[in-house]
Amino acid sequence: MAGKTLFDKIWDKHVVHEVENGPQVLYIDRHFIHEVTSPQAFDGLRKRGIGVFRPAQTVATADHNVPTENQHLPIKDELSRRQVEALISNCKEFGVELYGLGHPWQGIVHVIGPELGITQPGMTIVCGDSHTSTHGAFGSIAFGIGTSEVEQVFATQCVLQKKPKRLKIDINGELKKGVVSKDIILYIISQLTTGGCTGYFVEFTGSTIKSLSMEARMTICNMSIEMGARGGLIAPDETTFEYLRGREFAPKGEEWDKKVAEWQQLKTDEDAAFDKEYHFSAEDIEPMITYGTNPGMGIGIAQNIPMTSNGHTDPALRKALEYMDLKGGTQLLGKKIDYVFIGSCTNSRIEDLRMVADLVKGKRKADHVHAMIIPGSKQVEQQARREGLDKILESAGFELRQPGCSACLGMNEDRVPKGKYCVSTSNRNFEGRQGPGARTMLASPLTAAAAALNGYITDVREMIN
């Protein structure tokens, strides 16, 4: 019999029931929730007169809507406050653990799950948020769901899902100087397009991936949804186990050894077949930046913005360049920018903050640039302070604020004004994502920090030796 992929192994183990000619009932090990996509699901339970079936497998936090200053004060925006209050009362009513504002573990849902060791290899994990794919970095099947599906998981700890197809993305070789994991994933999406992996679940493999830290792997899996994939995963290895060891909810003592032995088996068999494969070479990847209004519209920092897409004059490209007020055939290098946002579940972990601090140490941002750093969680914020990163960042003119999704989606007051350019480490450059009329350019924390220092788009390779 032919071997199985890691994805198949985990998926098949979690199938409770198969509807004839229909989807499968998939058992969910961990369910993360937040204030924006859960209230209607809780309401649904109330209407049906039922409770949460397995509350101990559900964890809540407040992140999308929260202010990033003065979190100890009541939220000023009334609608946001009401939504956060609804989460508090719903969690209380249904017995769900909440790490809300003021809790030392509060933060962006995809940052806190891994950091607390709740996310573990071999699990099925869902959340009413598309970037749930982040957790796949631990060798788990993690994907975003809609609110009706959140209600399904509340009610039965299962979701009805059609099994996706398998896709392998293999990246080998050594990364060049100034190139980090965000560049890898922006590069891959630029090659495969935003819809290129729809219907597939990706496994990332190859020596480049193996060499990455957990933080860097999370950045990659995080954005696998941006090429349409249901999710992305990476087989667990020593790096994974080392990251998890000793974390709050990671197994301890004998249980730990038993689990690690189990996790070591979690890999794709050598003779397993994928439905599709792509191969990339790390040497081809340069620091990346986006010029358009979807994450697939990315180029190497020194390349020209394309005039056409695949040789066609494409109305979507035209519309995007109009919105961004950029011209095909020109370079972005030297383009003046107004904002820099370092944060979001893609790049707000301690490693990202260290990377930025390292680059800006002893330097000063350009006067006209607003540079915001939003740590992914309370724990990241504390760690940054312990390491003295706050001092370095603040003296470079970066504003270090409190954790939340912030300007990644502009639900709170952290927004980019109309027409302004923002180099952002987040994952979406859609029209209006960071505020109505805001112009977002996605890049790595290094490229974003370099732009903040110079005040214009800069090739970070010129700043490092």
Next chain:
Amino acid sequence: MEKFTTLISTCVPLPYEDIDTDQIIPARFLKATTREGFGDKLFCDWRYDETGKPDPDFVLNQDKYKGSILVAGKNFGCGSSREHAAWAIHDFGFKVVISSFFADIFKNNALNNGLLPVQVTESFLNNIFSILDDDHEAQIKVDLENEEVTLMESNLTENFEINPYKKLCLQKGYDDIDFLLSKLEQVEAFEFSLMKV
């Protein structure tokens, strides 16, 4: 959930590719705690200018285009998983979205709310767009039972695919939770079997 069988309607064309859920319903409107009322905010940033004035060039503001079928370019509903996007489209009065390709999560969300995503070939989609260009009153028939979509005037027909289970749910107005709740015993047995290994 509402039942769906057959629909004949005029259409609203939105011939752009990669329309993401941030365009369908911008994040700043996701602060509600109920499912209702999102229709007013559908495509808000395309529909209104900063002062809240409707943009006469945008199709939803044009009287000549009306109907319960939204026709959109390839890769519709990509991006954020927010179900609010499906709620907004449905709340506005659409019952069907036709496109040549749908993002996964959006498709599930739509089906869970009685909004039927109909995936057609690129050439059929282009046909619809060009017919709507000439004749904004052109009607389309969506027949769920036979999995057929027909351009009424020209009688051009194409089949579309839908999962048989989802089809039944739509026809009967059932939802997934009712189904899953009926399987709870099996879920418990599954959990028990996990504990033993």
